[in-house]
Amino acid sequence: MRRTMSVRDIPSAAARRRAPRLATVAAAAVLAASASCHRPAPAIERVVLVGIDGLDWKILRPMIEAGRAPHLARFVAGGASGDLSTLLPTYSPNLWASVATGKVPGKHGIDGFAKRSASDAKKLVPFTSNMRRAKALWNVLGDAGKDVAVVGWWTTWPAEQVRGVMVSDRMQYNRFNIWLGLAHHGQDLPGQTWPRDLFEELVDATVVDEKVEAEFFRRFDPENPEPVLRRDLHDPWYELFLVYGRDRAYAEILDRVLDRGPYDFVAxxxxxxxxxxxxxxxxxFPGEWPRPLPEEDVRRHGDVIESYYAWVDDSIAPLLEQADERCLVIVISDHGFVSGARGDSRHISGIHYNTAPDGIIAMAGGGVPAGATLDRAGILDIAPTVLHALGLPVGRDMDGRVLPIFAEGTGASGVELTFVDTHETGDGPTDTEPRDTEHDEVILEKLRALGYI
Ligand SMILES: [Zn+2]
Incomplete structure (x- = not known):
């Protein structure tokens, strides 16, 4: 899918605010010049954080070399990149909450996919945003007066009341799932967006139909003689279709959210x-699989992962192009993959659970030198790095550190690395019980098919 609108020309919130405040800036410059220690304003005004689940250099590097991921190729060449070490177990809710908070799951409290309901011990309820016990980047930045946009991030339902926009990770459980027959009610799930009335402007982006289904087969299985989906949550093609519909919807939603900007931070x-x-x-990787696979299947399905990466490359191109002197763009994945089976999930052949293969990190803009290697970066380092890049102090209670590429004076070089004991202000949600919804069974069924619960 091509984006309908470029986001390159949108000025940053800081730039917009800067215009009428030249007098203040000039006064600050005089102050700075007269101070004994030289502390210019932060060089970086905006950070765009792109999280892509499971992206692995084993797939991406050969694609970059072969010209199949041209936008990521240009981005990686123009900035710094490396491996991103993960945390065990490599469960997505845990990891993406650790990215957002800079804290281990024991501190932020999102430590699995689902939790037993307090009122009914037999019932599992997927984690909800009110259960996170630590502030995420969007909370800390909002407290500091920065405008944020958060789209599709894990465990963001119900949408939090951020300074800016949040579109929860369950947006597609409305019209999308109704069309698929997965939800048997006509009621939209509340709490999808902040501000709340944004929902009506976005919800049609989540609609999937026969045209999307046809496009899906052309893209991922063009030789399929009977391109019809079986509505079975344990069928790999159906699972792939669900996630493609999901990602496609969020790409469109992001476009519309960016039109409402500018923002100082986008996740x-x-x-x-x-x-x-x-x-x-x-x-x-058929050679790594313990049993021989039908040649015809290897030929037809061997390119599915690359095809998905190619769609991602195209889809995030406008975000990557935002990288410049004042805008730092960071692309990360939470883990990679290795060959292996998973319990009784008979279709699973790529795993990451307790093997912790590295994810990826690439960043450009904000003075990051081209061609640099990021050494020993980890999931927990993202939040401190983003805070520092935007000129805010790092919480001493965070478990990561500012990546050396910034701490040693590149990029946000003018900004001294500063700390506070904590960014927690104790004003988080008071009700931290999981909120159950009519969609829970579908969510849990998908997690079971993946062998997660
Ligand atoms: Zn996974």
Whole structure:
């Protein structure tokens, strides 16, 4: 899918605010010049954080070399990149909450996919945003007067009342799932967006139909003689279709959210490479699979993961192009993949659970030198790095550190690395019980198919 609108020309919130405040800036410059220690304003005004679940250099590097991921190729060449070490177990809710908070799951409290309901011990309820016990980047930045946009990030339902926009990770459980027959009610799930009335402007982006289904088969299984989906949550093609519909919807939603900007911080999440890798890894690396696979299947399905990566590359191109002197763009994944089976999930051939293969990190803009290697970066380092890049102090209670590429004076070089004991202000949600919804059974069924619960 091509984006309908470029986001390149949108000025940053800081730039917009800067215009009428030249007098203040001039006064500050005089002050700075007269101070004994030289502390210019932060060089970086905006950070765009793109989270892509399960993206792995083993797939991406050869694609970059072969010219199949041109936008990421240009982005990686123009900035710094490396491996991103993960945390065990490599469960997505845990990891993406650790990215957002800079804290280990024991501190932020999102430590699995689902939790037993307090009122009914037999019932599992997926984690909800009110259960996170630590402030996320969007909370800390909002407290500091920064405008944020958060789209599709894990465990963001119900949408939090941020300074800016939040579109929860369950947006597609409305019209989308109704069309698929997965939800048997006509009621939209509340709490999808902040501000709340944004929902009506976005919800049609989540609609999937026969045209999307046809496009899906052309893209991922063009030789299929009967391109019709079986509505079965344990069927790999159906799973891939669900996640493609999801990611496609969020790409459109992001476009519309960016039109409402500018923002000082954008966090955006795509899920598809993880699902594609779980189900199609053995066709990409047939030699690593313990049993021989039908040649015809390897030929037809061996390119599914790359096809998904190629869609991601195209889809995030406008975000990557935002990288410049004042805008730092960071692309990360939470883990990679290895070959392996998973319990009784008979279709799974790519895994990451307790093996912790590294994810990826690439960043450009904000003075990051081209061609640099990021050494020993980890999931927990993202939040401190983003805070520092935007000129805010790092919480001493965070478990990561500012990546040395900034701490040593590159990029946000003029800004001294500063700390506070904590950014927690104790004003988080008071009700931290999981909120159950009519969609829970569908969510849990998908998690079971993946062997997560
Ligand atoms: Zn996974």
């Amino acid at each position: 955006y999440y795509l899920n598809g490479p993880d699902i594609a890798s779980h189900y199609f890894w053995k066709y990409r």
